[in-house]
Amino acid sequence: MNPSKLSPTPNQVGISSRLGKFIDRTFQYWTVAPLVITLLLLVAYPSYQLIRMSVSEVDIVKGETVWEFVGLKHLETARQDPVVPTALKNTLVFVIAVVIIETILALVISLLVSRSNHFVGLYRTVLLIPLLVPPIAIGTMWRLMYDYNYGFINQALAVFGIPGPTWTADPQLAMPSVILVDLWHWTSFMFLIILAGLESLPQEVNEAARVDGASESQILRYITLPLLRPTLLTAVMLRTIFAFKVFDEIFLLTGGGPGTATEVISLYIYDVFSGQFRLGYASFLALGLALIISIFVIFYRRVGQRAQA
Amino acid sequence: MKKFSIEPVFRHGFLMFVVVFTLVPIFFTLMTSLKLFRDIISGSLAFTPTLVNYERLFDPSQSNFLRLTFNSLVVAAGTMVIVLVIASLAAYSLSRFRWRPLWSGLLLGMILFIHMLPPVTFLGPFYLIARSLNIYDTVLAVIMGHIVLNLPTATWILLDFFADVPKELEEAAMVDGANRFQSLTQVLLPMIQPGIAAAGALAFIFSWRDFLFSLSLTSTPRGMTIPVGISSFVQEYSIRYGEMAAGAFFAMIPALLMVAFAQRYIIKGLTLGALKG
Numbered sequence: 324m325n326p327s328k329l330s331p332t333p334n335q336v337g338i339s340s341r342l343g344k345f346i347d348r349t350f351q352y353w354t355v356a357p358l359v360i361t362l363l364l365l366v367a368y369p370s371y372q373l374i375r376m377s378v379s380e381v382d383i384v385k386g387e388t389v390w391e392f393v394g395l396k397h398l399e400t401a402r403q404d405p406v407v408p409t410a411l412k413n414t415l416v417f418v419i420a421v422v423i424i425e426t427i428l429a430l431v432i433s434l435l436v437s438r439s440n441h442f443v444g445l446y447r448t449v450l451l452i453p454l455l456v457p458p459i460a461i462g463t464m465w466r467l468m469y470d471y472n473y474g475f476i477n478q479a480l481a482v483f484g485i486p487g488p489t490w491t492a493d494p495q496l497a498m499p500s501v502i503l504v505d506l507w508h509w510t511s512f513m514f515l516i517i518l519a520g521l522e523s524l525p526q527e528v529n530e531a532a533r534v535d536g537a538s539e540s541q542i543l544r545y546i547t548l549p550l551l552r553p554t555l556l557t558a559v560m561l562r563t564i565f566a567f568k569v570f571d572e573i574f575l576l577t578g579g580g581p582g583t584a585t586e587v588i589s590l591y592i593y594d595v596f597s598g599q600f601r602l603g604y605a606s607f608l609a610l611g612l613a614l615i616i617s618i619f620v621i622f623y624r625r626v627g628q629r630a631q632a
Numbered sequence: 633m634k635k636f637s638i639e640p641v642f643r644h645g646f647l648m649f650v651v652v653f654t655l656v657p658i659f660f661t662l663m664t665s666l667k668l669f670r671d672i673i674s675g676s677l678a679f680t681p682t683l684v685n686y687e688r689l690f691d692p693s694q695s696n697f698l699r700l701t702f703n704s705l706v707v708a709a710g711t712m713v714i715v716l717v718i719a720s721l722a723a724y725s726l727s728r729f730r731w732r733p734l735w736s737g738l739l740l741g742m743i744l745f746i747h748m749l750p751p752v753t754f755l756g757p758f759y760l761i762a763r764s765l766n767i768y769d770t771v772l773a774v775i776m777g778h779i780v781l782n783l784p785t786a787t788w789i790l791l792d793f794f795a796d797v798p799k800e801l802e803e804a805a806m807v808d809g810a811n812r813f814q815s816l817t818q819v820l821l822p823m824i825q826p827g828i829a830a831a832g833a834l835a836f837i838f839s840w841r842d843f844l845f846s847l848s849l850t851s852t853p854r855g856m857t858i859p860v861g862i863s864s865f866v867q868e869y870s871i872r873y874g875e876m877a878a879g880a881f882f883a884m885i886p887a888l889l890m891v892a893f894a895q896r897y898i899i900k901g902l903t904l905g906a907l908k909g
């Protein structure tokens with residue numbers, strides 16, 4: 324090695340260089356430090372606060388936070404709260420419905436797109452839009468669409484002489500209306516994941532099967548779908564987890580109503596937190612929701628590992 | 633010679649229906665935003681477009697939308713810069729150095745975990761933190777929430793990009809006398825520019841979209857962002873369709889601009905590498 328390329332010896336340079344060397348040697352820690360600090364301050368500490376709040380009554384009196392330890396009182400409140408089972412049931416109905424419908428729709432759309440040579444760019448681009456648009460704008464748009472008098476849907480129905488319903492204000496139709504908006508918003512997400520999965524599948528297998536005289540439906544049934552299984556599982560898991568987050572659109576479309584027809588758990592937690600200002604109880608419910616999702620993630624990972632084995 | 637088949641007609645017909653279904657609400661909203669109230673009520677397709685709804689929306693004497701737009705821009709830009717700095721440094725460290733699996737696993741696990749949790753879980757603690765730091769109802773409180781919201785996606789995208797840069801490049805720079813900081817800023821970061829652009833754009837857009845943090849950490853136009861403004865507008869004046877539509881369409885503009893650009897990365901960002909390819 325050329326000696327002139329070696330770093331200078333300590334007596335040639337001063338403290339600044341030694342400091343520089345120290346920074347260089349520990350650079351891996353300096354660079355990760357901002358993330359660690361952020362996670363400690365904005366994730367670990369809030370998690371601790373959340374747990375603490377869920378066993379306390381918390382109030383703000385004259386700008387000061389007042390804590391009172393109440394143990395498992397909120398658990399008792401939750402067990403007697405009639406809205407909790409309703410909100411859980413609505414959330415489950417919503418999550419199961421959107422995940423199933425969106426998976427099927429996205430699978431069909433992506434299979435069709437993957438067979439196409441034309442317009443693929445158009446399909447991908449247009450279907451990306453709903454994922455980037457603010458959910459509040461989505462809620463507003465669909466409020467305009469669903470409007471009883473002047474909405475697009477009822478005006479279109481009127482052309483055929485069909486009197487339109489009130490959609491989001493109708494106890495029977497509120498949940499399906501909200502689900503339709505979610506299909507508009509999130510089918511794209513499943514579509515893009517599944518399409519990426521389809522595009523990464525080896526084409527040779529299909530060719531070989533075709534040469535052997537397999538029909539298109541046999542290829543789909545015995546080759547494409549089995550190979551796509553890991554992708555589908557990932558897509559379904561992520562979509563399920565994200566579906567539990569639903570808030571903005573329902574907040575704007577129905578506010579959980581009419582009655583409690585579309586009251587989902589996130590919406591109820593927000594209402595307890597902001598409307599009723601019961602910080603402790605809201606935190607207890609939020610902790611419960613976090614636990615449900617953690618259990619789901621662990622369960623899914625088990626299934627995923629078994630599927631890969 | 634290839635046989636004529638009817639199948640592509642049905643295939644593209646169905647897919648075009650999906651495209652139309654996706655575009656109709658946006659188009660209807662844009663049309664509504666350009667209509668006078670009487671044209672909205674008549675529902676006719678023939679009307680003279682007007683910008684009066686937008687003018688009213690941005691007239692400070694009639695609405696605070698201008699202020700909210702300013703807040704939204706500050707929050708989105710601030711979030712983007714902070715998230716990019718934290719995420720690119722961390723992604724660099726985690727991808728270029730040897731870490732004990734315990735530590736890197738803990739960090740990445742925590743990032744994944746916050747990506748999975750519904751934001752509503754953070755409301756209570758964040759509210760208390762904002763109160764005790766005296767930043768409740770300011771853009772700072774909203775930025776704080778949005779950092780948590782956006783760190784996972786940005787870190788994951790940048791990890792991918794750093795992993796693709798050959799280690800030899802950095803070593804070559806160090807042999808030439810650069811220290812680690814110089815090799816990071818002068819060699820590595822320029823190489824992953826597309827990744828930084830993608831991560832930054834997504835952080836901007838996901839901050840711009842957020843509703844819940846802004847809703848719960850602000851109470852006046854001092855710190856509120858556009859989505860909260862739209863929502864309170866919709867609930868207060870559910871009859872002023874034109875301005876509702878104008879607000880919604882305006883809020884969508886960054887998304888529409890981003891569509892072409894973000895395509896390749898958004899799925900990677902949303903799935904946090906659960907997907908190979």
